[in-house]
Amino acid sequence: MDLPTLDFSKYLLGTPREKQQLGEALIDSFVKHGFVKLINHGIPEDIVNRYQAATKELFALPLEQKQAFENEKGPKPQRGWSSKGAEVTAKLRKSNIPPGSTGDELKDEREFFDAGPPSDTQFPNKWPTSSLPTFQPTMEECYTCLQYTSLHILNAMERGLHLPANSLTHRCQPSASEIRLNHYPSVSITLLNAGKIKRTHPHTDFGIITLLFQDHVGGLELEDRSRPGTFAPVVPQAEGEPSALVVNISDTFERWSNGVVRAGVHRVDVPPGMKGLESGVCPPRHSSVFFFKATRETSVGPLPEFVTKERPAIFEEMTALEFQRRKTEVLY
Numbered sequence: 462m463d464l465p466t467l468d469f470s471k472y473l474l475g476t477p478r479e480k481q482q483l484g485e486a487l488i489d490s491f492v493k494h495g496f497v498k499l500i501n502h503g504i505p506e507d508i509v510n511r512y513q514a515a516t517k518e519l520f521a522l523p524l525e526q527k528q529a530f531e532n533e534k535g536p537k538p539q540r541g542w543s544s545k546g547a548e549v550t551a552k553l554r555k556s557n558i559p560p561g562s563t564g565d566e567l568k569d570e571r572e573f574f575d576a577g578p579p580s581d582t583q584f585p586n587k588w589p590t591s592s593l594p595t596f597q598p599t600m601e602e603c604y605t606c607l608q609y610t611s612l613h614i615l616n617a618m619e620r621g622l623h624l625p626a627n628s629l630t631h632r633c634q635p636s637a638s639e640i641r642l643n644h645y646p647s648v649s650i651t652l653l654n655a656g657k658i659k660r661t662h663p664h665t666d667f668g669i670i671t672l673l674f675q676d677h678v679g680g681l682e683l684e685d686r687s688r689p690g691t692f693a694p695v696v697p698q699a700e701g702e703p704s705a706l707v708v709n710i711s712d713t714f715e716r717w718s719n720g721v722v723r724a725g726v727h728r729v730d731v732p733p734g735m736k737g738l739e740s741g742v743c744p745p746r747h748s749s750v751f752f753f754k755a756t757r758e759t760s761v762g763p764l765p766e767f768v769t770k771e772r773p774a775i776f777e778e779m780t781a782l783e784f785q786r787r788k789t790e791v792l793y
């Protein structure tokens with residue numbers, strides 16, 4: 462399976478015709494795979510490098526320092542650090558759970574960190590202020606940049622779907638997007654092959670689209686829609702190559718489009734070079750993610766443009782915040 466790589470500068474800097482072509486190619490890849498890779502994505506390399514470097518620095522802090530900004534579990538947007546096993550991603554998909562099991566034994570071998578909008582007073586962020594004073598300003602800068610790029614991508618999707626300009630982006634302000642940083646510690650292949658513990662079990666994300674930078678280790682895999690239940694690697698960039706932004710469709714867009722553009726199912730497994738080995742140790746891996754979300758009070762029910770007599774609404778109406786609450790509740 463070949464995941465398309467598109468040159469996003471054709472949208473950002475292109476003629477009206479190039480913008481239209483890029484928008485259509487984007488939707489084509491999303492409909493076929495739920496995923497796309499973008500080069501020349503418009504996020505300065507310096508920001509990408511600092512986003513990834515800050516991710517590593519954060520998880521290298523001693524345990525007691527991370528506990529000082531730990532997420533409080535509950536049906537609400539996550540804020541701060543979550544330890545290994547704090548949430549059970551596997552529970553997001555019924556097909557992950559063996560018959561007769563609650564799914565509680567299906568752990569993810571990762572720790573992560575979440576932050577929402579810089580000015581969020583409803584769900585305030587938790588920062589490693591004393592242990593890493595430069596972290597908060599770096600993340601806030603990355604947040605602004607990633608939100609801006611996400612709005613451009615959604616504008617390109619509007620074109621690709623022949624929807625009026627800003628008909629989707631106006632549902633994203635004020636912002637409720639979230640930064641998610643992941644650290645996968647080194648882990649034995651035997652443990653991962655045994656089946657219960659994975660780096661991340663198969664799931665879809667909750668927002669509109671997800672933007673992701675992975676390091677050079679690799680291991681992110683997307684479901685191959687031509688062979689459901691099988692997965693293909695999203696190969697990382699080689700060291701020294703300019704960054705590629707991985708973008709996937711998430712649950713909110715699947716709901717808005719009434720199932721026309723489905724969310725990309727993905728997981729994190731052993732790195733591509735280690736597939737098929739029976740023993741050995743996977744090196745640590747980091748990823749720096751952005752969940753681009755709808756504004757909290759907007760609906761995540763199907764948009765009128767996607768509901769017809771032949772295709773009645775297949776999802777119920779609810780606010781984006783209620784949807785997030787329901788999804789987060791499942792994780793604990």
Ligand SMILES: O=C(O)CCC(=O)C(=O)O
Pocket residue numbers: 641643661666673675680681727728729747748750
């Ligand atoms: O680390 C990755 O490549 C994927 C992470 C992921 O799927 C997530 O954080 O939702």
Ligand SMILES: [Fe+2]
Pocket residue numbers: 664665666727
């Ligand atoms: Fe994900």
